[in-house]
Amino acid sequence: MDYGQPVRFGVFITPEATERPLRQASLADELGFDVIGVQDHPYQRRFFDTMTLLTAMAMRTERITVFPDVANMQLHPPALLAKEAATIDILSGGRFELGLGAGGFSPAVQAYGGPTWTPGQAVSALEEAIQVIRLLWSGQHGIKFEGRFHHLAGAHSGPVPPHAIGIWLGAYRPRMLSLVGRLADGWVPSYGYMKEPELLEGNRRIDEAARGAGRDPGSIRRILNAGMLDPSTLVSLAVEVGIDTFLVTDDEDEMRTFMKSTAPRVREEVAARRARSAD
Secondary structure (H helix, E strand, C coil): CCCCCCCEEEEEECCECCCHHHHHHHHHHHHCCCEEEECCCCCCCCECCHHHHHHHHHHHCCCCEEEECCEECCCCCHHHHHHHHHHHHHHHCCCECEEEECCCCHHHHHHCCCCCCCHHHHHHHHHHHHHHHHHHCCCCCCEEEECCCCEEEEECCCCCCCCCCCEEECCCCHHHHHHHHHHCCEECCECCCCCHHHHHHHHHHHHHHHHHCCCCHHHCEEEEECCCCCHHHHHHHHHHHCCCEEEECCCHHHHHHHHHHHHHHHHHHHHHHHHHHHC
16 A cells, blocks of 8 residues: 655654753754654643644744644644644744644543543544634634534634645544544554554545545545654555655654664665556
């Protein structure tokens, strides 16, 4: 299973409340990584707020894309999150994508005043949130939305982001995978939770849902929180499983080594295998 997308590499940076994340972001940009992902756990007392940190990262870099990996939607009102996303996209010159998740860690969420939703309710709320966010990027005025979990009562949208921000979903279960295929622009699983068989099955479910919604499955990005895997595994994940973006370590020495040796080797071997398949 290969969607033919260019192979991209990124870093998964821990938002610890020190100067380290900003230094890592600047280094990732200098080294030629494509994307920075930052986890979103507001209830973790040692972490920065993710959206604020992503703004600072965007201001300290020139080329790299930044995104929350992924935003816990039980703690983010979607209309305000849409405004935050559009703001970062404008300030960065179109270098922001929006990762979303239905939300986990219920006790910690509730300790921060979050809802007491069941897992099923959280998925329904996320589906509504996607609609609200896109409405708030539309530039329309007087927007109304009446959902079970989210509401708009004559909202004025804006500013409009300078590029079509992708919505990437962290998803593992069938209903969430279907939501990726029907409504999202990308899928963000983690290799620790899914290995090759589960990733293939996830892609199958996403593709089936996309085709059912009249969408091209190949247009949906597949972004893997991969960690430090060996080059041959990364090549296989790209050409046999369909992953197009790999987020690796935030260790600065390992980042340098990866971009000097591993990334070129993986891109070269992926291109060679694709060429052989085309013959």
